[in-house]
Amino acid sequence: MATATAAPLAQVKTRHAPGRSLKRVNPLIYLVLIIVGVASLIPFLWMVLTSVKDYGDVVSLKFWPWPPLGNSAPRFDNFAEAIRLIGVDRDTGLPMFFRHVLNTALVTAIVIASSVTTSVLAAYAFAQLDFPAKNVLFILVLATFMIPEELILVPRAVMMNKNYLNWYNTMPAMVAPFLVNAFGIFLIRQFFLQIPRDLYDAARIDGAGHMRYLTTIMIPLARPAILTLALLEFIWTWNEFRWIQLVTSSSNMRTVSVGLVGFLHTEGGAQTQLAMAVAVMVVLPVVVLYFFTQRYFTEGITTTGLKG
Amino acid sequence: MREHAFAYALLAPALLLFLAFTVFPIGFGFYISLHNWRLGPREFLGLGNYLRALTPGSEFWPSLGATLTYSLLAVPFQISIALTLAYLLFQKIRGKSLFRVVMFLPWVTSTVATAAVWARLYSPDIGLINSVLRGLELRPLRWLLEDKGVFTLIANGLGVTLPDWLRGPSLAMVAVVIYTTWVFVGYNMTLFLAGLGNIPGEMYEAAKIDGANGWQLFRHITWPLLSPTTFFVVLITVIGTLKAFNHIWVMTQGDNGTQTASILIYRQFYEFQRAGYASALAFLLSAVILLVTILQNRAAAERVNY
Numbered sequence: 010m011a012t013a014t015a016a017p018l019a020q021v022k023t024r025h026a027p028g029r030s031l032k033r034v035n036p037l038i039y040l041v042l043i044i045v046g047v048a049s050l051i052p053f054l055w056m057v058l059t060s061v062k063d064y065g066d067v068v069s070l071k072f073w074p075w076p077p078l079g080n081s082a083p084r085f086d087n088f089a090e091a092i093r094l095i096g097v098d099r100d101t102g103l104p105m106f107f108r109h110v111l112n113t114a115l116v117t118a119i120v121i122a123s124s125v126t127t128s129v130l131a132a133y134a135f136a137q138l139d140f141p142a143k144n145v146l147f148i149l150v151l152a153t154f155m156i157p158e159e160l161i162l163v164p165r166a167v168m169m170n171k172n173y174l175n176w177y178n179t180m181p182a183m184v185a186p187f188l189v190n191a192f193g194i195f196l197i198r199q200f201f202l203q204i205p206r207d208l209y210d211a212a213r214i215d216g217a218g219h220m221r222y223l224t225t226i227m228i229p230l231a232r233p234a235i236l237t238l239a240l241l242e243f244i245w246t247w248n249e250f251r252w253i254q255l256v257t258s259s260s261n262m263r264t265v266s267v268g269l270v271g272f273l274h275t276e277g278g279a280q281t282q283l284a285m286a287v288a289v290m291v292v293l294p295v296v297v298l299y300f301f302t303q304r305y306f307t308e309g310i311t312t313t314g315l316k317g
Numbered sequence: 318m319r320e321h322a323f324a325y326a327l328l329a330p331a332l333l334l335f336l337a338f339t340v341f342p343i344g345f346g347f348y349i350s351l352h353n354w355r356l357g358p359r360e361f362l363g364l365g366n367y368l369r370a371l372t373p374g375s376e377f378w379p380s381l382g383a384t385l386t387y388s389l390l391a392v393p394f395q396i397s398i399a400l401t402l403a404y405l406l407f408q409k410i411r412g413k414s415l416f417r418v419v420m421f422l423p424w425v426t427s428t429v430a431t432a433a434v435w436a437r438l439y440s441p442d443i444g445l446i447n448s449v450l451r452g453l454e455l456r457p458l459r460w461l462l463e464d465k466g467v468f469t470l471i472a473n474g475l476g477v478t479l480p481d482w483l484r485g486p487s488l489a490m491v492a493v494v495i496y497t498t499w500v501f502v503g504y505n506m507t508l509f510l511a512g513l514g515n516i517p518g519e520m521y522e523a524a525k526i527d528g529a530n531g532w533q534l535f536r537h538i539t540w541p542l543l544s545p546t547t548f549f550v551v552l553i554t555v556i557g558t559l560k561a562f563n564h565i566w567v568m569t570q571g572d573n574g575t576q577t578a579s580i581l582i583y584r585q586f587y588e589f590q591r592a593g594y595a596s597a598l599a600f601l602l603s604a605v606i607l608l609v610t611i612l613q614n615r616a617a618a619e620r621v622n623y
Contacts, residue, residue, distance in 0.1 A: 038405045045402060046419045049503065053422070055445055056434045070448050131331040140324035146332070153339045155610075157560055159579055160603045161339060163586050163596045164346035172357055189334040219323060248427040250563050255587060266429040270567060273433055281437055288430040299425045303418050306425065310504070311511035 056292075060087055060285040067281050084282070088290065091283040094276045095268065098261050105260055106268065106290070113264040115180065116253075117246040120187045121239050128193030128238060129231075133223050135194070136201035137209065154191040161186075166255045182256040183264075187246060193238045196309065200234035201227060237309035240302055244295055265291045350596035366597035377598060380581040381605065386486050387577055388558040390494045395554055399502050400547070403509035404535070417510070420503035428500065432564035435496045436461060439568075463488035464573040487574030493565055497558070505550050512546025513539070548617045555613065559606050578602040 059067060061083040066074035074081040091106075098108040134140070135147055168174055169182040176182035204227060212222045228235070250266040257263050263271070269284075269291050277284030299306065350366055353359040370377040402420065406413055423431060438445045439460035447457035456474070463470070466484025486494075520538050529537070540547075562579040565571065571580035578598065586595035 034408050034410060038408060038410065042402070042405060042410070042416050045502075046416055049420050049423055049499070051445075052431060052434050052438060052499070053426075055438060059437070068443055070443060072445070072448070127331040127334065130327040134324040134327040138320055138324040138327075140321040143324075146328065150331070150335065153335055156339065156343065157556075157599075157603050157606055159560055159562075159582055159599045161342035161346060162582070163592050163599060164342035164349055165338060166586070167349060167354075167592055168342065168345065170356065186338050188338070189331045191335075194331060219320075244425055248429065250427075250429045251566075251583065266427055269427075269429055269433065273567070281440075281443060284433060285437070288433050291430045292426045295426055296422070299422065300418070303421070307417070307421065307507050310507060 053292075053296075056285050056288055059282050060289045061085055062087075062282045064280060064282060087282050087286040091272070091277070091286040094283065095272060095287070096260070100261055106265075106287070108261050109263055109265045109268040112183075112262065113247060113266075116183050116249075116264060117243055119180070119184045120246045121242045123184070123188040124190045124193050124242050125235060125239055127189045128197045129223075129228065129235065131194045132197035132201055133219075133227065136198045137219070137223075137227075150191050150194055154195075162251070162255070165252075169256050176256070178257050178259055178262050180262075183253055183262070186252060187242075187249070190238075190242070193242070196238055197231060197234050200231045204230055233305065233308070236302075237305040240298070240305050241309055243298065247295055346596045346599065349592050350600055352593045354593035354596075355590050362593065366594045367601070369594065370597055370601055376576070376581055377578070377601065380576050380578045381602075383490070383575060384559055384577040384579075384602075384605075386490060387494065387497075387561060387575075388555055390486060390491065391497045391558045391561075392551065392554050394494060394498045395501050395505055396547075396551060398498060399505035399550070400509050402502065403506045403513060404539070406506070406510060407513045417503075417507065421507060422503065423500045424504040428563040429567055431500065432496065432567035435499075435564075436568045439492055458488060460492045461489045461569050462573065463492075466574075467491055489569055489573035490575050493568055493575055496564060496568065497561070500564070501554070501557075505554065508550050509543070509546060512543050515546075516542045544621045548613075548621045552610070552613055552617075555609060556606060559602070559609065578605075 055072075058073070062071070062074060063081055063084055066079070066081055071079055071081075073079065075083055092104045095109075096105040097103070098105045101108060103111075131150070135143065165186055169176045169185075171177065174182070176185070208226060209222055212226060217225070248266060249264070250270065253264050254267045254270070257267070260268075260271070269277075269287050272287050273284055277287060349358075351361060351363060353362055353365075369375060406416055410416070437443070441447055441457060441459045441462060444460070446460065450457050458470075464487055466486060467488050468483055468485035469479050470488060472479040516539065520542070521534060524534055524538055560579055561577060562583065565575055565577060565580055566583070569575045571577070571584060576584075579602070582595050582598045582602065585591045585598065
């Protein structure tokens with residue numbers, strides 16, 4: 010094992026950036042990168058600043074209405090006011106916004122649990138076992154990837170109405186399309202294929218069957234890939250909008266994204282500072298998670314390179 | 318034999334879910350598309366919904382035009398900026414990972430939320446972008462509310478009148494494209510960076526010994542060896558733009574020349590409950606996506622170097 014990992018490492022170290030290794034980097038490059046970096050952040054900055062402004066400062070276009078440039082005080086009450094305006098959930102007595110957060114968290118948890126489980130099991134079969142029609146089935150799984158979501162959006166939604174599954178406005182409808190993901194199967198399978206087969210033979214000799222080998226050897230080894238999948242599923246599901254809007258109509262079954270769009274069409278339409286307060290609360294969990302785990306995101310999309 | 322049964326047992330949950338919520342809906346969607354379908358099948362129309370969509374003067378053709386316009390504007394913008402940034406970041410730069418993390422951030426955050434923010438940045442009255450334009454003593458614009466074509470606007474600014482067919486994409490469409498670029502540049506750049514990392518450093522060393530300059534290195538080593546990555550990024554970007562929905566819905570709801578095919582499908586179903594017509598439109602859009610994918614694969618077979 011030691012020699013096998015040493016070789017690629019040595020290769021990485023001798024790799025140079027094209028043609029620039031000895032010369033000093035042009036300061037213009039930093040200028041361009043800084044401009045783009047600032048442009049990436051300004052919308053977030055504007056969102057956060059606006060979320061604590063007075064309505065008056067928003068309409069009078071003050072970018073920074075607080076000392077030392079102005080004499081307003083930051084209005085953190087905007088968050089409470091926005092939550093109050095979104096209303097109260099009659100079932101639980103909670104503010105509706107918190108109900109939306111709970112729904113989103115529940116949908117996300119179900120989707121992650123299901124897609125990780127189904128992906129790991131299927132990936133093990135595709136990577137480790139031989140069975141009739143294996144290649145055909147694998148190609149079929151990959152083919153589901155190529156199907157545009159638009160194509161199946163309407164029939165899926167029709168399936169949820171009362172003439173068929175009768176799941177409209179329920180949790181099963183909200184999660185159904187996301188319970189399995191070809192991307193996940195592909196990602197985990199790629200990882201499983203890299204694990205040397207000798208390990209399995211050794212485990213066999215120790216008396217381990219497939220199930221024990223999967224749970225005690227393969228899954229722990231594939232932890233980075235599983236974590237990547239879970240994180241990507243987290244952001245995709247947390248940010249999902251269209252499907253949830255289609256299969257829910259009662260406010261207490263909605264998620265934060267759908268709730269935000271609803272708010273934009275009501276009180277948030279005119280009160281920009283309140284709309285931004287809600288947007289901050291929707292974006293915050295994802296941003297925090299991303300900053301702690303960003304390595305897994307870039308590795309996930311570059312090893313499989315899929316899903317825009 | 319036991320191993321076969323075990324393999325199928327492991328595959329069963331995934332395959333059953335695919336069957337129920339992906340494979341079955343394709344067939345069901347085609348069945349729906351052959352009917353006048355409101356809450357249930359009303360009457361069998363055969364290919365009536367398709368004919369209605371394909372009739373000259375239907376909403377489908379302008380929406381296909383808007384979809385292709387969006388794609389043709391967004392793809393070159395996104396790809397060229399992403400490739401440039403990746404190339405710059407691939408140099409020995411300080412704070413490389415900080416730049417990467419920051420530029421990738423827009424892709425991670427909810428499109429609904431960031432599109433809502435951008436809709437406000439574009440606001441003619443209270444938006445940051447018009448404040449900046451006013452600060453520079455330029456004319457503020459109506460951005461997402463502007464139906465006029467960008468070439469018409471430029472010509473008007475210069476005091477010229479253009480014929481209608483030269484109007485160009487609406488300013489609202491261009492504004493949406495700018496937002497899309499902001500979202501996806503970091504994502505595409507990350508893919509390009511991975512591709513650059515796969516090019517062997519020895520190639521550059523050898524070329525430098527032969528006296529190649531920076532441009533020659535890019536033109537004769539980076540560009541050809543990066544072509545598989547470039548092809549892949551172009552492919553997913555084209556497909557992604559052909560399906561774009563969330564941010565357009567939040568920013569314009571399809572008004573002012575931004576009613577792409579995805580928006581039209583959604584509106585027909587969500588606002589008018591025309592499941593049959595919406596399904597027929599979805600099949601037509603998917604056919605376009607498939608056709609574009611095939612054409613791109615053909616082009617790649619000729620141009621991609623390996």
